[in-house]
Amino acid sequence: MARRARPLLSVLIAGASIALAAAGLNAGGAAQAAPRTKPTKVVIIVVDALSKEIVDKYDMANVKKLMADYVDTPNGYLGHTGSVTVVTHNVITSGLLPKHTGWTTEGYRDVDNILPDAKPTNAGDNLFISSDWGKDQIYAVQNYYGYPKLADYLSQTGTVATISPKVYAAYAYSGDASDIVITFGSANCPEPSTGAEDGHIYGSLRGPTGVGVPSYITGATCGGRYYVERNKVYDTGKLPAVMYPTSDNRYVVGDNDEHLGGDIWATDAALDVMDHEDWSGIFLTLPGVDKAAHMWGGVNDPGPTGLDGVELTHVEFAARTADEQVGRIMDKLEADGELDNTLVVLTADHGSVAVHTPPNGTETDPHFHGTVCNVAECGFNNWYYGDVENDAYLTPQASLQPLVATDNVGFSYNDSGIQTWLIDQSPAKKNEAAAIMANMPDVTAVWRNDGDHFTRVSPIRYDLMTTKAERKWFDQHAQELVDTQAAPYGPDLVATLADNTTYSVAGDHGGIQRAAQQIPIVFAGAGLGSRDVMAPVRSVDIMPTILKAMGITPTAAMDGVAYPLPK
Incomplete structure (x- = not known):
């Protein structure tokens, strides 16, 4: 199936009236009669694995402030399976359910031999793990099914940048119309034979890569701000974290103040893009909560224990760090005078199911049915x-x-x-x-x-x-x-x-x-009020709701519902 040509977007006729009741809006407050000023920019912040339970337990003040001050969706939920990163990032920026996007979870059967490395085969074969895909595989599937992504609409009025430390999240999120895609590469900064230079760190470093990565991100020489250290296990070499431990500062921030990774790395890159580009869209993933939740059991994380305990790998630290980045982004938009012109969406790609796996590995939660193993990445x-x-x-x-x-x-x-x-x-x-x-x-x-x-x-x-x-x-x-x-x-x-x-x-x-399934979906900025949308908003509804708020006519059908947002 060939990719369809993407027609130019068109703008909805100004002043079209929409019944608030269709959105299930909270009772109270009359609809404003004055014409609405439509936002021209979008920021989507995905806090990976942020369940509502985590927001509450770790008292994420900036997230809660957005929920209180802007348009929350108390009955919202993810709305699809597989409820995983590589799927939901694509759902958010396509407005399609997984059954229409080309892949539905981390497993995938290439029935149409779409992938560049696919082989003609019987139906039972040609199976893949989608979270191992990079740009070529993800773009090949998206383009085969021919659906427009949010970047297709936004790139016509400004630069669209996608920033995610996770490779598969970055490309699923962006689509090939994103002008800039910033993610991490492999160990692409070896120690030079000439030795270190002042102001730089060297060794087996992981640095930025992607599509159209600007020079202010890559830096003039290997080892600049956006390169982070590898071989950093901290306290994650013990159970239960050892089953999926950290090995560098890609998903955790680390302890090198000049080369912080994880959520701070991603947010710093986003703020740099805001400073340097005439941008219309920024899609950002913060991965710290997800990594900590996988390692330590989400809300069951006991926190750092023992003499080797390190706070920065644990869920409480990750939740606090993610919350601070949300605050930094909102502060930046306000300081730049862009907040009223920018629709900000705060959400997650899935929540987090937790079980207890005691550190000694001799006894586990009766609802944990994996093998408790003590070798790195055996999970x-x-x-x-x-x-x-x-x-x-x-x-x-x-x-x-x-x-x-x-x-x-x-x-x-x-x-x-x-x-x-x-x-x-x-x-x-x-x-x-x-x-x-x-x-x-x-x-x-x-x-x-x-x-x-x-x-x-x-x-x-x-x-x-x-x-x-x-x-x-x-x-x-x-x-x-x-x-x-x-x-x-x-x-x-x-x-x-x-x-x-x-x-x-x-x-x-x-x-x-x-x-x-129970994740936050919050719409902020853009002159929005504090009345909530009480309808059961899902991830698939985010893109059509964004397009409606911006006055953009979709060029292709979507599965999601376009909800009007109260001013």
């Missing part, structure tokens, strides 16, 4: 099973073994849900695998991909749901959420799991649980 063997085109993980956890024993698993991605791609996709083999999955620990239901929807093929295990709220959430959202993966490239079978359950690492994402 990937919990997340992934299969020999796929771009990697191989063939050491499954014990809980997955009955499924693996069928010799029919092409790939299985296991986090706070289980998504499985079969080699033989016949009805009989799907039923065989579904029956096995239904008896795996803490599985609440198994769902079969039937093309345009998922069919539940097992009884609902309400007995595994410990609260009335969990059962209500399942009844209201389970079918809707798994259906967002109903595509030929999506999984053949999905197993939903009970609350506070993972098959992977101490804190995770991916499933239908409230902790994974």
Whole structure:
């Protein structure tokens, strides 16, 4: 399928009236009769893994201030599975559900041989891990399906910059119309034979790369501000963090004040872009909360313990740091006189499901079904099973073994849900695998991909749901959420799991649980008022809502709802 030519945007007729009731606006306050001034700039801040639970527990003052002073969405939620980074960044800036974007979660079957390294194959093969993709793979899929991204609209009036320390997040977020994409490269700054120069750090450093990266970011010489140190484990070489530890300052800020990484690195780059470019859009990811939550168990993180405890790797520090960056961005927009002209969106790409994995590894939470292992990055063997085109993980956890024993698993991605791609996709083999999955620990239901929807093929295990709220959430959202993966490239079978359950690492994402789905979605700046949108706003609604607020007519259909924002 060839990429469609992108027509020029058109501007909506000024003064078009919109019924506030359609947006489910909070009662009280009349609609303003005066013509609205439409914003011309957009800033989207994605705080990776920021659940509402984390906002509350760690009292994120700047985030809460945005919620109070501007347009919050108290009933908002993520609205799709897989609830993972590589999916949601694309959903936010396309306005499409995963089943229409080209990939639905970290597993992917290339049914149309789209990828540059894909091979003609039988349907059971050609499987990939999408979080291993770079620019070429992500752009190839986006362009094949031909949908416009938010950058396609904004780049016509100014520079669009996408900044994310995560490579796959950066390119999924941006699309190829983003003028600037800034992410991290590999160890691209070796120690020079001539020795160090004053004012620079050297060694095995990780530095900026991407698309159109400006010289004020790359620097004149290797080792400038945007290069960060590698081989920095801090206190993450012990359980549970060792299953997915930090190894450098890409996702944590580090302790070198001249070369801070993580959220501060990303925010510094965004502020530099604001200073140097005639910009219309800045898409920013702050990854610190996500890394800490995966390592230490989200809201169950005990904080730094023992003599080797280091505060900067833990969730409380990450939440505070992310909150400070939100404040810096808002302060910058106000200081530059751009706040009333800029629509700011604060959100997350997923929440965080937490379990307890004690440091000694001898006893685990009964809802943790991965292998507790003490080798760095061994948690990937919990997340992934299969020999796929771009990697191989063939050491499954014990809980997955009955499924693996069928010799029919092409790939299985296991986090706070289980998504499985079969080699033989016949009805009989799907039923065989579904029956096995239904008896795996803490599985609440198994769902079969039937093309345009998922069919539940097992009884609902309400007995595994410990609260009335969990059962209500399942009844209201389970079918809707798994259906967002109903595509030929999506999984053949999905197993939903009970609350506070993972098959992977101490804190995770991916499933239908409230902790994974209940995220903030806040619209700020642009002269917006403090009345909330009470409708169930989802991530897929962000892009159409932005376009409506800016008076831009979409050039292609979207799955999301365009909500009017109260002034």
